[in-house]
Amino acid sequence: MVFAKGGDKANEFWTSKYDGSGQIKITVSSLPATGEIFKESIKISPDGKKFFFNGITNSTNTSSSIYSCDADGTGLTKLVDNIDEFSDVK
Numbered sequence: 001m002v003f004a005k006g007g008d009k010a011n012e013f014w015t016s017k018y019d020g021s022g023q024i025k026i027t028v029s030s031l032p033a034t035g036e037i038f039k040e041s042i043k044i045s046p047d048g049k050k051f052f053f054n055g056i057t058n059s060t061n062t063s064s065s066i067y068s069c070d071a072d073g074t075g076l077t078k079l080v081d082n083i084d085e086f087s088d089v090k
Helices: none
Strands: 012-015 024-027 050-056 065-070 077-080
Touching: none
Parallel strands: none
Antiparallel strands: 012 024, 050 065, 065 077
């Protein structure tokens, strides 16, 4: 399960087992300080090794992009730029 807690920074989210046990904070450390993950968009790959999410990398960028990172928050990779141009991104 993936979720956000009140007070989390823009580059943090949590995972846990379905019963709520085993909570682990994931910090996407290579996301710039002015960047933000849209936490409602976070998805886990079927094998649990990657996260995918929409986000922005700086406060002056108004278009979001699709990113992936490894399960420990490392390896941030931009997959699709300016997804606001697409009408059915979920």
